Amino acid sequence: MPTIASVSLVRPLDQVAEELGRSFAETGFGVVRDHGIPADLIDRAWALCREFFALPEEVKRRYHLKGTGGARGYTPFGTEQAKDAQDVDLKEFWHVGRTLPAGDPLERFMAPNVWPAEVPGFRETMEDIYGAFEASGARILQAIAISLGEAPDFFADSVRQGNSVMRLLHYPPLAPGAPEGAIRAAAHEDINTITLLLGAEESGLQLKTADGEWISVAPPEGALVVNIGDMLQRQTNGHLKSTSHRVVNPVGEAARRPRFSMPFFLHFRPDFLIEPMEKFVDSAHSPLPPITAEDYLQQRLREIKLA
Template sequence: MELKTGSAKNSDPKKTAPDRQVPTLSLRSYQEGSETEQARFIDQLYSGFKDYGFVVLKDHDVEQRLLDKAYSLLEEFYSLPLDSKMKYAGIHGGQRGYTPFGEEHAKDSPVMDLKEFWHVGREVPSTHKFAQYYPSNIWPKELPEFQNVFSTLYSSLNEAGKSMLQALTFPLDVPSNYFDYMVEDGNSILRLLHYPPIPTGTDPRCLRAAPHEDINLITILPAATAAGLQLKDRDGSWLDVVGKPGELIVDAGDMLARACNDVIPSTTHQVVNTPEATSKSRYSMPFFMHPHPEAILSCIPSCRGQGAKYADISSHEFLMQRLREIGLLK
């Protein structure tokens, strides 16, 4: 999960916590279950976010055949010659299209991450009030199915995210549409990641994704094609985050933590270089769920405690600060 702001310090992948496991929840139990089942889901979601910063979702509406097709297209695209991919690079400061290998780093990291990626964003009409913030998407001409598949995946993950945020309104004691307003026409990004095989001689400090926290409200991540994702547990150890094919891994980001006054913390995570990483690619498709640009990140009253830790800020201003920190904006 890699739009990120965290530090690359203390990233020893050998220090792990094998006895704890991120909880797996059934989204259908919230969407279609009894009041008791819905209440259990809400409690488990809230406690999972507070305890781990992560949960795993099963029984959602993102179709497996869509995920399979998406991963197949990623493999096709990243197999193209670099010259072909570079035709789509540098578009709108990396907000859309292709970003080549070695461009992004975690905040405070002296080395780049070992990845390349493609961004798909929200489409709005030119007359829309947020049109100035949302560049038009671009699509690789070499893959005619790319636009339809990833536009559909964007919409499907957005709907799953809206259900998750609505469930959080109950323990946070805000109206059930509190987050609906924030994410309506939100600046969400679908990032299509490729972590290539790691060549011999690579700087040993480099990871596929150095330790970081996500910028946004929540991230919805279909299970990747290979292992490597870890979260930093509360005791400082690293815990493997495992999603089965078809499951969605969800984590809380900086914007949600800020709104919750850190009652729900933004959890540091990384993608480590597993033994198979020298010979095998890893593909991943995180959906970074953002508010609309004019939404104000303000402390939720029930989370205020002894006082708000953070000043109010617009989501757009916050995003720009973070993108500069990670090298995607100069």
């Protein structure tokens, strides 16, 4: 049975790098404790998340921005569909992206955020936790860089002003009449560089091992589940694994409860050229062709019916 490393981010970075690097190469997943995102900020964000999703459907849909690929604002229940899945996922979500200064050259890649006027304090709290996620992600990327034999700042330029997105996810209680085979989140791999996930304590998150077995991921309360995305898998030419994972439907009493989670999809800059690191290219591992982060993102969004 593969082991998912669980590390404290306040430990020396070389120790974190060794354990996380091994876990990411084997399973694509790790658990990070003491990640630096303040507990009171997390609590405020959860409260506002619940407040938003409790709004009437017609109010939430005012913030559904058609034609944007779901990059900002609200995406209604039953919209997203995993690549190659037969049914839509049983979820709704809200996206918060980077707030850029007016006239920034990257505005052509990143739409402005929208904010629900019905939820006081939403913008301030979500921008604060977005920044906290980004800071934690930067330290995790330092550990990954060290594990790859690179300097700690190896990823710094490629993610500076990256097109990162924070998702507030709501899986409603399971309703009778849902399509047979539909689950909360069908098997998929993440598009981005790395994902930092809060809220995985509630059972349901599973990853697929190299042997094809589904195993549950059960972090301690308040910890981050971190996984490698397709972009970083591509940059390391498959050395780090972007692993299939899913959120299965609960049974019994849990089926009548909503589930909330908060993934932060840390992305490269839109204009960053993703090309394989030479150290991971050999006769047995041919390189994939270079592609910009923006082109790759749009290609994948089309596959999951968001663009």
